[in-house]
Amino acid sequence: MFRILEKREMAERTVCEFKIEVPDIAKKAQPGQFVVIRANETGERIPLTMAGTDPEAGTINIIFQVVGKTTALLRSLGEGDEIVDIIGPLGVPTHVEKLGTVICVGGGTGVAVMYPITKAYKEAGNHVIAIVGARTKDLLILEEEMKAASHDLRVTTDDGSYGHHGFVTDVLKQILDGGDDVKLVVGIGPVPMMKFLCKMTKEYDVKTVVSLNPIMVDATGMCGACRVSVGGRTRFCCVEGPEFDGHQVDFDELVKRQRAYLTEEKVSMDRFTEQVPE
Amino acid sequence: MAEEKAKGKKREKVPRQKMLEQKPEDRVKNFDEVPFGYTPELARLEAGRCLQCKKPKCNDGCPVEIDIPAFIQLIYEGDFIGAAHKLKEQNSLPAICGRVCPQEDQCEKVCILGKKDEPVAVGRLERFAADWERAQGKIEIPEKDPPTGKRVAVAGSGPAGLTVAGDLIKKGHEVTIFEALHKTGGVLVYGIPEFRLPKAIVQAEIDYLAQLGVEIKAGYVIGRIKTVDELFEEGYDAIFLGLGAGLPLFMNIPGENLCGIYSANEYLTRSNLMKAYLFPEYDTPIAKGKNVAVFGAGNVSMDSARTALRLGADKVRIVYRRSRVEMPARIEEIHHAEEEGVEFHLLTTPARFMGDDDGWVTGMECIRMELGEPDESGRRRPIPIKGSEFSMDCDLVVVAIGAGANPLLPTTTPGLELNKRGYIVADEEDGKTTKKGVWAGGDIVTGSATVILAMGAGRHAANSMHDYLMSGQTTWP
Numbered sequence: 001m002f003r004i005l006e007k008r009e010m011a012e013r014t015v016c017e018f019k020i021e022v023p024d025i026a027k028k029a030q031p032g033q034f035v036v037i038r039a040n041e042t043g044e045r046i047p048l049t050m051a052g053t054d055p056e057a058g059t060i061n062i063i064f065q066v067v068g069k070t071t072a073l074l075r076s077l078g079e080g081d082e083i084v085d086i087i088g089p090l091g092v093p094t095h096v097e098k099l100g101t102v103i104c105v106g107g108g109t110g111v112a113v114m115y116p117i118t119k120a121y122k123e124a125g126n127h128v129i130a131i132v133g134a135r136t137k138d139l140l141i142l143e144e145e146m147k148a149a150s151h152d153l154r155v156t157t158d159d160g161s162y163g164h165h166g167f168v169t170d171v172l173k174q175i176l177d178g179g180d181d182v183k184l185v186v187g188i189g190p191v192p193m194m195k196f197l198c199k200m201t202k203e204y205d206v207k208t209v210v211s212l213n214p215i216m217v218d219a220t221g222m223c224g225a226c227r228v229s230v231g232g233r234t235r236f237c238c239v240e241g242p243e244f245d246g247h248q249v250d251f252d253e254l255v256k257r258q259r260a261y262l263t264e265e266k267v268s269m270d271r272f273t274e275q276v277p278e
Numbered sequence: 279m280a281e282e283k284a285k286g287k288k289r290e291k292v293p294r295q296k297m298l299e300q301k302p303e304d305r306v307k308n309f310d311e312v313p314f315g316y317t318p319e320l321a322r323l324e325a326g327r328c329l330q331c332k333k334p335k336c337n338d339g340c341p342v343e344i345d346i347p348a349f350i351q352l353i354y355e356g357d358f359i360g361a362a363h364k365l366k367e368q369n370s371l372p373a374i375c376g377r378v379c380p381q382e383d384q385c386e387k388v389c390i391l392g393k394k395d396e397p398v399a400v401g402r403l404e405r406f407a408a409d410w411e412r413a414q415g416k417i418e419i420p421e422k423d424p425p426t427g428k429r430v431a432v433a434g435s436g437p438a439g440l441t442v443a444g445d446l447i448k449k450g451h452e453v454t455i456f457e458a459l460h461k462t463g464g465v466l467v468y469g470i471p472e473f474r475l476p477k478a479i480v481q482a483e484i485d486y487l488a489q490l491g492v493e494i495k496a497g498y499v500i501g502r503i504k505t506v507d508e509l510f511e512e513g514y515d516a517i518f519l520g521l522g523a524g525l526p527l528f529m530n531i532p533g534e535n536l537c538g539i540y541s542a543n544e545y546l547t548r549s550n551l552m553k554a555y556l557f558p559e560y561d562t563p564i565a566k567g568k569n570v571a572v573f574g575a576g577n578v579s580m581d582s583a584r585t586a587l588r589l590g591a592d593k594v595r596i597v598y599r600r601s602r603v604e605m606p607a608r609i610e611e612i613h614h615a616e617e618e619g620v621e622f623h624l625l626t627t628p629a630r631f632m633g634d635d636d637g638w639v640t641g642m643e644c645i646r647m648e649l650g651e652p653d654e655s656g657r658r659r660p661i662p663i664k665g666s667e668f669s670m671d672c673d674l675v676v677v678a679i680g681a682g683a684n685p686l687l688p689t690t691t692p693g694l695e696l697n698k699r700g701y702i703v704a705d706e707e708d709g710k711t712t713k714k715g716v717w718a719g720g721d722i723v724t725g726s727a728t729v730i731l732a733m734g735a736g737r738h739a740a741n742s743m744h745d746y747l748m749s750g751q752t753t754w755p
Contacts, residue, residue, distance in 0.1 A: 024498075024503050024504075025503060028502070028503055042553075042561060043560075044552060044560075044561040044562040045460070045552070045562070069561060084460070085460040085496075085497050086497070087458070087460065087498075088499070089502055089503065217547055217548060218458075218459060218468075218543075218547060220458045220459070220499055220686060221684045221685065222468075222523060222525075222526075222681075223526065223541060223543045223544035223547050224525065224528070224540075224543060224544050225544045227528075234530075234534065234535060236525055239525070239684070239685055239686050253535055253637065256537060256637030257535065257637065259537075259637075260565070260637075260638075264557065264558070264563030265563070267558050268557075268558050268561055268563075271558055
């Protein structure tokens with residue numbers, strides 16, 4: 001059992017952050033890694049992002065978007081409540097080195113995954129430009145954190161309510177056109193965003209890394225639920241990822257696999273809403 | 279003496295006793311265990327068939343060296359608890375082995391009775407004695423040797439790890455099991471279905487180890503949360519790696535990542551470990567196919583096919599590239615699957631999968647095979663017959679053709695040598711790896727095998743670990 005110490009709601013209650021006491025994971029977790037959570041005894045195992053850790057305090061911060069029953073159930077928990085299982089840190093840590101100029105692009109909840117990675121690239125001595133985007137101003141998360149983690153932060157909103165009116169890829173294009181010697185783009189967000197971002201950076205021939213979020217079950221390299229096609233080969237995201245060369249990823253397949261259980265997810269969610277009327 | 283002989287003769291005439299079991303038409307509608315097990319009367323009748331050979335061959339057929347005639351004699355005498363204790367001298371998991379061991383290839387294969395008649399039903403008797411002890415609630419906690427002050431870490435709580443933990447705790451060492459999943463038992467809980475091995479039985483065995491003093495940490499991924507070297511730094515003196523199956527193998531054919539195509543590991547993990555068969559009471563979903571194809575013909579394939587039936591499939595086919603005689607599954611499992619209506623499409627292999635616009639599998643193209651000369655496994659090699667392609671509809675596919683090695687721990691453990699398939703190199707006799715103080719056994723060494731072989735490997739490793747810990751040995755190996 002792991003205790004929730006702090007809870008913060010963001011993006012009009014669609015996103016939630018917990019600070020949780022998990023000393024062993026806090027000590028070991030590195031940027032790019034994730035944890036698997038099982039909320040209660042009848043719960044499913046879902047991979048979630050670590051947006052930060054405090055090894056001294058023995059805490060990790062997880063951020064999740066409320067998209068289905070498990071995340072809705074998690075959001076219903078409060079400070080002092082406990083989560084049955086938190087397993088990790090999982091996945092291969094981000095390979096961070098000093099390259100020069102690095103652009104970190106985060107969309108939606110992907111910004112949470114991006115935050116520790118951005119920080120790590122800056123600490124490694126890179127010039128880090130961050131671009132964060134959201135549908136609208138109120139859904140933007142971690143703006144202050146991303147500002148501190150980068151040298152230059154650009155913000156976009158799809159509806160123009162804040163920052164640049166448009167997509168993160170618009171701003172990325174401007175920077176790439178500007179002639180900076182960009183060594184690496186890291187893109188993390190909804191699959192369509194990553195797909196278009198990779199299409200663009202491929203035209204500019206800039207190396208691009210993405211972090212994928214397929215459905216996982218055991219997440220330790222045993223079941224194969226998380227398989228993704230990269231460069232025409234099947235790879236296992238939980239032990240070989242979550243980061244891959246974005247120019248090689250079959251995003252269309254990923255999106256279809258992510259949607260495999262939409263019907264069941266609705267059944268679960270409806271059942272949950274009936275039991276816990278808000 | 280004369281009386282003995284007469285009794286022996288009389289014993290032979292009794293036929294091998296069957297276990298009562300659920301009828302096929304009933305059991306495909308539930309996940310309850312199929313056989314009910316022997317009654318005390320049936321068990322004694324069956325035990326009476328044993329010839330009590332002076333030089334029993336059955337013992338040599340057992341990977342964990344159970345004294346088989348001795349425990350059977352105790353059943354015959356009506357001392358069922360005594361029989362259970364006799365089993366536990368050599369086998370800490372008799373209720374499990376009685377259910378899932380391939381006895382027909384081990385103890386029962388060499389039984390003298392089997393030469394003219396059917397062999398003694400050793401497995402059914404083992405199961406009976408272990409179940410009897412559990413049902414009486416008289417689980418004896420054996421005396422442990424005095425504490426040695428040595429600490430042992432066991433990574434993985436499947437059959438190999440549980441055997442090592444059970445053996446070493448009794449020898450006075452401190453033992454901690456680290457399990458990556460949230461529940462202990464490894465393949466016994468995520469892989470083998472409830473209808474073949476009830477999870478309450480596995481839990482009872484694990485509770486027994488906990489009562490013996492084994493510390494159990496679930497949800498602890500060795501290689502990530504702690505490396506092997508960090509375990510040594512924390513004061514563990516010896517480490518056993520029983521990590522189990524790794525990345526599932528696929529066939530590398532087009533369309534394999536369509537939705538509705540599962541590895542057997544995923545399909546069974548969803549159903550068994552995550553209890554997806556109880557969805558939506560449990561949150562984990564599972565695709566319920568109506569028209570299911572399962573590739574491969576081992577025990578895992580049979581488990582997958584029978585799970586699909588229980589989840590409501592109308593038609594379930596085992597598709598296998600060789601013929602019936604090469605099928606690696608236990609005869610009993612094949613028999614149960616056939617009784618339940620699973621169809622067998624032999625000498626057939628898929629060439630590609632077809633899907634709909636949403637990315638769900640709708641069918642597959644198959645090709646017929648013929649058998650050529652034996653390959654390195656000794657089995658005749660299947661060869662595709664040109665022009666024999668045909669298509670089959672299906673809405674769910676389970677690929678049960680084995681597993682490769684899990685890269686997670688080996689890649690974070692310097693000094694641990696792997697073979698070219700990625701499995702850990704360990705001494706066949708004692709399980710020593712190339713890294714000092716580290717042993718390994720089970721599927722992570724051999725690739726997909728059986729519960730009892732993993733237990734045998736655990737037994738040999740435990741003996742070697744004990745010698746190492748007590749000798750103060752500093753050289754390696």
